[in-house]
Amino acid sequence: MNPTILTEPLAPVFGPSTVKGREPSDNSLASDVVALEVHGVKKAYGSHQALRGVSFQVMRGERIALLGPNGAGKTTLIRCISGRVRLDEGRVQLFGKPTTNPFAFHSLGVVPQDLAIYQDLTARENLECFGRLHGLRGRGLREQVSWALRWIALEDRADELTARFSGGMKRRVNIACGVMHKPGVLLLDEPTVGVDPQSRQRIFDMLDELSVMGTSIVLTTHHLDEAEERSDRIVIVDHGTVIADGTIQELLEQTVGSQRRVVFEISGQLSSPPDGLTWDESRKRFSCSVHNLLEELPDWISKFEEMGGQxxxxxxxxxxxxxxxxxLTGRELRD
Ligand SMILES: Nc1ncnc2c1ncn2[C@@H]1O[C@H](COP(=O)(O)OP(=O)(O)O)[C@@H](O)[C@H]1O
Ligand SMILES: [Mg+2]
Structure with a gap:
């Protein structure tokens, strides 16, 4: 796929309106415009090579889950993309432009892993501050602040100091600060850590809304169920390199296979167990792999009956x- 190089800044990808969320699997909005290109990025801290040559692309409107064990290099990668740390090698481009370009800077929204809001300012003041940083002024700024406050459902608390907010509310302000300038690409580094389930749901609804409007989203998370459900593609990093990049279906095919395993609990005495079954002595159960559950399951049940079992x-x-x-990593992913 050839990147489309944009010569003019993109029109805002979303505005102060409400859009119904799309189905998780609906990838129709991912276009052939390369929104973010990361190529051969290397970064060392002293003698420690945190990134060893990371490359991946994100298309316009695509939702990427960036996963990896602790210390894999995810936060370093997000800092490299956002220009917060200098690359040793490689390049990062946003809509075909280097991150030093002002258009690229304003195309990017970053929600960092650690809360980056001013606790001695109100929610509204925080939003105004981040809006100005990204070039919003006057009426445009006021409109976006109102929209963002509505979006995070904190209109009625807008003029309170954020120091008094709950963890989930602070997280929502933190996210709004990263998105209120209408970025084309949004990077979120574990935005739901320590967030109660209700606020987490609200955050994901907000992200769906952005995605519908064309924002590309790169999200690091420790919640694999959310990653699977809420992303179009999954990029896994470990030891500073990309070790997998694909849809969940592609990654399943490349690793453990997509076949389901059925475990049967049988009563009665089998004359001889059917071929293709594995016996688990500790659980006293048979199991087998199936390609098509609905087609194969009735056959298995009949076979057990033929052998004298139920x-x-x-x-x-x-x-x-x-x-x-x-x-892929030999490790579980935990909070
Ligand atoms: N500022 C820093 N100075 C030195 N080492 C760092 C710094 N930031 C991160 N590292 C190291 O780089 C590696 C990658 O860290 P990080 O990018 O935070 O991983 P992740 O976000 O995947 O948990 C780790 O070994 C970490 O200790
Ligand atoms: Mg991190």
């Missing part, structure tokens, strides 16, 4: 991102 109960195990992650 299927008493069964469990279906579907491979997911947890299995992929464990397979």
């Amino acid at each position: 299927v008493h109960d069964l469990e279906v195990h579907t491979p997911n991102l947890h299995h992929v992650f464990l397979h």
Whole structure:
């Protein structure tokens, strides 16, 4: 795919309006415009090579989950993309322009891992401050601040100091500060850590709304279920390199396979167990892999009956991102 180089700044990708969220699997908005290109990025801290040559692309409107064990280099990568640390090698481009370009700077929104709001300012003052940083002034600034306050559902608390807010409310202000200038690409570094489930849901609804309007989203998270459900593509880094990049389906095919495993609990005595079954002595259960559950399951149940057994109960195990992650990194991903 050839990147489309834009010569003019993009029109704002979203505005102060409400848009219904799209289905997680609906990728129709991901266009062939390369919004973010990261190529061969290397970064060392002293003798420690934090990034060893990271490359990936994000298309316009695409939602990427950036995953990796602690210390893998995710935060360093986000800092490199946002220009907060200098690259040793490689390049980062936003809509075909280097990050030093003012258009590229204003195309990017960053929500850092550590809260980056002023606790001695109100929610409104924080938003005004970040809006000005990204060139918003006068009426445009006021409109975007109102929109952002509505968006994070904090209009009625707008003039209170953020120091008094709950963790989830601070997180929402932190996110609004990173998006209120209508970025084309939004980087979020673990925005839901320490956030209660209700606020987390609200944050993801907000991200869906942005994505619908064309913003590309790169999200690092420790919640693999959310990553699987809320992204179009998954990029996994470990030891400073990209070790996997694809849709969940592609990553499953490349690693553990997408076949389901069915575990049968049988009553009765089997004359001889059917071929293709594995016996788990500790659980006293049979299991097998199935390609098509609806087609194959009735056959298995009949086979057990022919052998003199009754299927008493069964469990279906579907491979997911947890299995992929464990397979690739040898580790579980935890908060
Ligand atoms: N400012 C820094 N100085 C020295 N080492 C750092 C610094 N920031 C990160 N590192 C190291 O770089 C590696 C990658 O860290 P980081 O990017 O924070 O990983 P992640 O976000 O995936 O947990 C780790 O080994 C970390 O200790
Ligand atoms: Mg980090």
